[in-house]
Structure formats: C-alpha cells, structure tokens
Amino acid sequence: MAARQMIIGMHLGNGYGNLPGAWRAPSVDPQSYTSFDAKVRHAQAAERGKLQFLFLPDGPTHVGDLANEPPHFNLDVMVTLAAVARETKRIGLVATGSTTFNEPFNLARQFKALDVMSHGRTGWNAVTSSGEDVAANYGRRLPSSADRYARAHETVQLVQTLWGSWGKDAWVHDQASGRFANAEQVAPVNMSGKFVASRGPLYIPPSEQGQPVLFHAGGSPNALELAGRFASGVIGAAFTIDDARTQRAAFRASAERAGRNPDEIKFFAGLMTTIANSRREGLDRRITLSGRTFTQRASYLGQMLGLRLDPARLDEPLSPEQLAGARPSPGDPRSVQALKIAREGWTLRDVLAHGVIDYHPVIVGPAVHAADHMQEWFEAGAVDGFWVSPDIYEDGVDAFVEGVVPILQARGLFHREYDGATLRHHLGAPTQYGIDPRLAL
C-alpha cells in the first residue's frame, strides 16, 4: 500500500472566486455568475489537477451588498452540477442541500439522479441551514437547533433508505426475457418519523457507487453527532493546526461512538489561495480587486488586536507603540496570525491584503507556500485533506493546479492520477447498496 495521501476538494461558489472583487478582474467574464460555461471551465480545471471533488455551498439566500458584490452562492447547486457532470469525467460533485427546507423525497430523487448522471460521483453536504434569512425565503422562522438536527437525523435516514430501495441487482433490463426489474429487490420504504415520512420506494436504480456519499458542515455538538453517524466527509474550518487536530479527533471519536471505523470520516479544512510569483505580486492582486473593502476591515482588525487603527493611514505600517500595545483577541485565532504579519512591517493595507480576517487561512504568494502549509497540517494529523477556495476561479484554479499540485505530487502527498471513477472510491468510502438495516425513524 502507498503511504496515506491527502484528498483535495475545490470550492465552487458564485462563478467568480472568494475575493469580493473577483468579478472585476480583467481575466473574468463579469457575467460568470449566470454562465454555466464558466462553471464548467472551472470544474474542468480542477479535474485537470486530479482533485477529488468539487464543493458547492448553498444558503439558500442572498448574502452581502448587491450594489458592489455578487451573491455568494450558485444560482442553483443541482442545476450547476448537472452541467458540470456532463462535461467532466472523474471529479466528485458535492452539493449542499438543506435538511430543514427540503422534502426528503425531493432530495433523494435529485441527488440520486445526479449520481446516476455522473456515474457515481455525487455527494450530498447535508446541512441544517442557519440564519433567519434562509428561513424567511420559506416564509418561516428558523426552528431551534434541536429541532433542526432532529429533523436532519430523520431526513438523512429516510433519504438513504430511499436511495437503497432498489437493491444492487434489482435492475435487470433483460430485453430477451422481457424482465425489467426484479421486483423482490425493490423494497418499500414506509418510514414515518416526527418530522418527515415517505412510503417510497424511489424509482432509481443504483449508480456505479451505489448511492451518493454524505458530507456535513458544522461544528456544534449536534453537528458532531450527525456527522459521526452518517458523514464520510466533513467540510471544516480551522485557523490553526491545533484547532484542526482537535476537530478532526472529535469527528473521529463521534464516528467511533456510532460504531464506525474512524477512518471512514474524513476531515477537510478550508484553505484560501492567491497563488502568485511573489508575495508582493499576490498582495497587489488582492488590493487591486478588493482594496475598497479595507477601510471597513481596518476597524474590524483593530478590534481583533485591541487597537484603534486609523483607516486613513492604510499606507503606513503599525507603529512600534501599536505593535507593543496590541492585545490579540483570545476568542479569535486569526488575531495571532494578524499580529505576526503586522510585526513583519507590512503597511496596514498589506496586512489586510494577507486576508487576515478571512474565514479560513489564506496563502498569498508562491505555490510552494501553499504546499508547505498543506504538508505541515497533513503530517501533523490535523486533516485528511483540504477544500481549496481560490481568489479568482478563472485563473486561480489553474494556478493551484499547475503550481501547488505538482509540488504535492513530487513530495508523494497527492495522487498523480485518478485510480477510480467514483467519489466513494476517491474518498476511500465503501460502496453502499440496499437499505442499511440500522436506518430507522
């Protein structure tokens, strides 16, 4: 057996990239938000890099300041992945779908149809949804976390039961004998819980991986329990190796408590990238595109560091007095990294351009820096891999694929070729046929 290698996913969001100003880059079609061509192009770039999966987040809601920034998500994750499925061959397709605001039968049908269409490459990031803005789109208030997770447990089990309702060999389609299906291998479902119910069966035969694979994203104790029972992949967020290692261990322990082998649950940390020839070049790229958000961000950074930072003085480094008086917020792991960068003597603008108040660790600079970061976290047992969010999809996916991937491959940390065709294979998750007898509402 080869040494353990990391698994890498690519974030696919609004068509532009993780920089708020990505849509204004000269290389970018400003209509990428509605361009399925653009999304296919970005997915194909990730597939050239042999990445194991695409990850599509979803609210569904509009987030942000529409006058200046695009919405954060895809128009529709299933329609997007259907386009991508037809024009890629190997890469896994993981879409977020809310257990709170969808009917289980509709979730089951769409994800299984996509799984069949993609020949076994589909994953469902089952989330409970948070935010009153999402709930308001459905004319409701957000249910309590307890109710959302109770519904999620029921929904996942019902969906997996519907997925398994055609057994492995149920679909005969023998033209000579005229036998279409082995009806005895098509099981009724008849599940009824407190929140959801369905008689089933679903009318879709197994895919090449049996059924879609489950992901989860969330860090609360409720999330840990749900993922421990059902998830093969966790879309995580961590700013430090220690934090990631703690989270990964918690998910593994939760899987063990649920009677599973802990290696069956993979933890992926987020990583944002601006790959450039030099750090300076990368910082300039970020300043050009998103510098206008820095005035507001300066005061936020000030709070993180316990300082009053003057947004009018973005071109100056922090003064020795400021550096000496800084009190990094203990509740925010980003503040330590921010102070470290400020101490290197960068101007306030450059400090902000490092992405120090972004949602995930940000690499700005040469590909080898990203590779080093990934190697360090991986070898420390902090992650099973990463989901990578490039600054601009249009060239940032290529920059990652052409810059970072070959370094990881040369170091033996990442595979050189897809050696299987399904997402379960890419993740090392077993195929799943039929109905798991433990599923019960």
Add this chain to the structure above:
Amino acid sequence: MAARQMIIGMHLGNGYGNLPGAWRAPSVDPQSYTSFDAKVRHAQAAERGKLQFLFLPDGPTHVGDLANEPPHFNLDVMVTLAAVARETKRIGLVATGSTTFNEPFNLARQFKALDVMSHGRTGWNAVTSSGEDVAANYGRRLPSSADRYARAHETVQLVQTLWGSWGKDAWVHDQASGRFANAEQVAPVNMSGKFVASRGPLYIPPSEQGQPVLFHAGGSPNALELAGRFASGVIGAAFTIDDARTQRAAFRASAERAGRNPDEIKFFAGLMTTIANSRREGLDRRITLSGRTFTQRASYLGQMLGLRLDPARLDEPLSPEQLAGARPSPGDPRSVQALKIAREGWTLRDVLAHGVIDYHPVIVGPAVHAADHMQEWFEAGAVDGFWVSPDIYEDGVDAFVEGVVPILQARGLFHREYDGATLRHHLGAPTQYGIDPRLAL
C-alpha cells in the same frame, strides 16, 4: 404576416417511448432509463425537426408493473433538462413541477436557474398532482382539490413574483465602475398567503426571455381557472376534434375572464405515433414489442364495446354478430374509434395494436396519416398544436421529424426554421420582466 402555423412539442418520458415494450426494441439501449446520453440524443432529434418544445411529465411516483415495464417518468425532470439544455440550442424545455409537494422558493430557484442556463428556453408545467401514491411519497394524504388549487394559485403567484424580483436592468455587472447590481431594481417579495410565503428576493437575474413561461395540464373547472389566469400553454388530451375544440374554447374563455387576450393561451392535444412505411408494418412493430399486454387489454376493449371478447382468439376478427351487437360506451370517446377499426376487419390483435385504448389518439402507419390528422384538427380550430409522443424515442422521433415535419412544412402548416431563440418567442408569448402588480396572495 405568415398564416397561423401550428406549434409542436415532443413528449420526453422514461427514455424509451410510449409503448410499454419500447425498452425491448433491438435499436434501444435497455439502460436508456438512466442514460442521459440517450435523453440528449432524443432531444437533439426533436430539435433537428425544429419542434418548439420538449414536454417532460412527472408524478412524481412510480407507476406500473416494474417486473415487466419501466417507470413512466424521468429519474428527475430538472436534472434531465439541465443535461439537455447544455446540448441543444433552440428547443424549449418544459418540465412538470408539483405546486402541492414543492416549496415555492425551491421551484422558483430551479426553474429560473434552468431558464438562465438554457438562455430563456424554460417552461414550468405547474400541476397540482393527483393520486394518493404521489402524496404517500411525501408521507401525506392528498389534499382536497380545492386546497390543492388554492395552494397552486398562491404558489404560481409567489414563484412569478420571485422570478420578477430582479428587474430587467437590475444586473449591471460593470467592471469599470464596480457596480454589480442596481439594488433599487431588486425588489423584496414579502408575500404571505394561507399556504405559502416567502420574503425573497430571489438572487437570479432575468434570462433572455425574462422568466420561465407557464404551462398547465388538467381538465377540471379548477384547472381551467388556474390555466386561464396564468398559463401560456396547456398540455391537453382529447380524442375527437369536437372535444378538443370545446376544451380549447373553454381555456380561451377562461383567459378572457382573467382579462387576457385569448390568443395568449395555446392548447396542445396529445398525439401518439408509430410512423412506418405501411399500417401493417406499424402494427407488427407494436405487436412485437407490446403484444403481451393484449390479453389483458382485450377484456378492457370488450367492456368499452359492450362485448365479451375472448383473449384466446386474438387472431380472429370480430364476428359479424359481435360487430352488430357492439354498444360503444358513451362515456368513452375511444370506443367509437375502436369500433370503426374493428369494422375494417382487422383481427382482435390488430385492433388492439392500433392503440385504441391508449391515452391519446394514435397514428399507426405512413407519415402522411399523421400529417393529415394534425392538419384536420388544426384547421378545425381544435388545437394550436400538438405534443407528440412517439412509440420509441430512439427511432420514433427521427421518423416523425423526417417523415411528418417535411409534409407539414410543405403544406405551410409548420415553420421551417426557428426564427427566435426563446420559448416565449416560439409560443408567441410576450417576454415578462419585473413583478406583475396583479400578483398578490
């Protein structure tokens, strides 16, 4: 102006065709049910014939005898049309979606995303769903017709409001100025009815036709009222010219009552086709593939004609005594046609092979017979066009496109080329931007 021409849609169901045995035909890939390649191929064939739209019905439920027959519908209509949208250019894409078993926000999002992806070719066949089997997939009993249609009125209005929430010029995406959207042209929704609600807005800009176009299918007074208010197309069913003319007039009158121009609602009758060099050849094709259902159908035909028909004597014509004693069921318009064919002296097997107890008129034989039927109905003012359901998609779409279409074109009854790119254009329906002020829950 050219003379009025008919509009033709193509039924796209389970991947095989309307014959229960279509999946066994030698030309057919028996895995077409799960083959998106097959569905794309059939759609492309319809587009070669310049047909205005594809129509995808949906339950969603499994119907029929799985051991011997495939399910009737697509794995998932939206995933199927997403594949088709990417690989066709002009043909309209009409999918059925239930107003009873979907969240309006989810319907709005998926249909608008498909509309954007297809560059303005999408239609929503908004149905209320019937059948306890569908409701059971959602763990429920079927609501009363009154409640289903009340919810449908609310749902359609909410969905159309969400579709219109980005005004025509809301999406600026000007890279130079950094203006992404004109937020003043993005309207809140804030609709709340008895059954559904949403705050909105949806986060999807207009497509090339503004927003998807509405279809309806159903014949009850409730259906008539819903379609009259909202539908641009009606997927109809009629066995005779008189019946179709009455239905069409009723839909037109309903549109007028709703304050619309009656020409804005188009009535399409179903037509099933087995196009063959001769009637004999067509009958044989049908017998080979679906003859095993005839034993059961013989007794059903007997009921329609008020006769005891012996399923053991499929190879004999009806006797003169039987023909004389036949009493065509007055409630079933098919019985007249069935008796007419029986009187032509065909064997019982051949009578059944004419499709006399199918759901729509069936043409078996040379293309010109189909063209004559279509011309007669169209010129009688019974229809604005047809939705055509071929016996076997794999070659039946081509047979229609290569046989029937050129005859209709030569007679000036059907266009020779798409002269527009959107479904609204194909239907003569006006584009729709922004929120119609009449929409209110």
